[in-house]
Amino acid sequence: MKKFIIATGIVAVALAGVALADGPTYVGAQKCKMCHKVQYNSWMETHHAKATEIAKKGAEGRPYDASCLKCHATNADENLPGVQCEACHGPGSAYKKMSVMRDLEKAKANGLKDVTQATCDGCHTGDDHSHKVVFAEKVNDKAALHEFKNEELAKKMMGQ
Ligand code: HEC
Ligand code: HEC
Ligand code: HEC
Numbered sequence: 001m002k003k004f005i006i007a008t009g010i011v012a013v014a015l016a017g018v019a020l021a022d023g024p025t026y027v028g029a030q031k032c033k034m035c036h037k038v039q040y041n042s043w044m045e046t047h048h049a050k051a052t053e054i055a056k057k058g059a060e061g062r063p064y065d066a067s068c069l070k071c072h073a074t075n076a077d078e079n080l081p082g083v084q085c086e087a088c089h090g091p092g093s094a095y096k097k098m099s100v101m102r103d104l105e106k107a108k109a110n111g112l113k114d115v116t117q118a119t120c121d122g123c124h125t126g127d128d129h130s131h132k133v134v135f136a137e138k139v140n141d142k143a144a145l146h147e148f149k150n151e152e153l154a155k156k157m158m159g160q
């Protein structure tokens, strides 16, 4: 009996791996806006919302090209301009439904990610151009992050 349980465990892990391989896709910030207007409107005021626009102007000694989009757009896709919601929260096609979103565990199982220092490090790599940021210091920085409806959550993040 024990052996059987272990075997099903392995199958479940293998299946999860398959689901991940062609997993959730990006839906764009307009979809999130429908239910998260507060976050959307304040996100629009952040540097992140304008990241593609800024890159297109080019930086000193670095003319714009597609390689900039890796950090200056969502999922390196010009059609998803700016560092949008899903660049931090994970691609939303599977979690954006109300029935899933209402249940945090379900949302996480469907691609909603915790935002951590590692999220920022993906783009704020610490080289000459993309300076390192300390996540815990930026939680209340309006140039970086949207406003939080849930103050408790913001506090928890800062203590992380
Ligand atoms: C149909 C409405 C709806 C859509 C569309 C939607 N959400 Fe949500 N979302 C909710 C509800 C409801 C909650 C749970 C209660 C709350 O925080 O308001 C939630 C919670 C969240 C949370 C908080 C989870 C936590 O830690 O408690 C995040 C982050 C989030 N949504 C991100 C997104 C992103 C990104 C998108 C777009 C890809 C999106 N949502 C689309 C309704 C929606
Ligand atoms: C590895 C990720 C990454 C890549 C690739 C990248 N950037 Fe950036 N860029 C950043 C980050 C992060 C910032 C935020 C500014 C900071 O760290 O001080 C930034 C800031 C900027 C700024 C505003 C500040 C400034 O330096 O004037 C411009 C303009 C810019 N980038 C242009 C570009 C262009 C053009 C390219 C492509 C040739 C590019 N970036 C490629 C991450 C990147
Ligand atoms: C997909 C790439 C990406 C991710 C993920 C990302 N950023 Fe950024 N961030 C950028 C780019 C590009 C800019 C520059 C945009 C501009 O100047 O218009 C920027 C700008 C900023 C700025 C304003 C410029 C500065 O250096 O003061 C802050 C602060 C910031 N990001 C913090 C964060 C934090 C905190 C996280 C993690 C929670 C994060 N970022 C995640 C790409 C990213």
Ligand code: HEC
Binding pocket: 029, 032, 033, 036, 039, 040, 041, 043, 048, 083, 084, 085, 086, 087, 088, 089, 113, 114, 115, 144, 145, 146, 147, 148, 149, 150, 151, 153, 154, 157
């Ligand atoms: C640069 C990263 C970043 C981007 C971009 C971003 N968020 Fe967030 N978001 C966070 C962080 C950090 C938190 C707080 C901790 C957490 O929930 O993981 C948060 C929390 C949330 C929450 C739940 C908590 C609350 O009280 O508000 C929602 C809902 C949310 N974000 C929606 C969005 C939507 C919608 C967008 C796009 C319009 C967006 N986020 C863009 C980093 C980001």
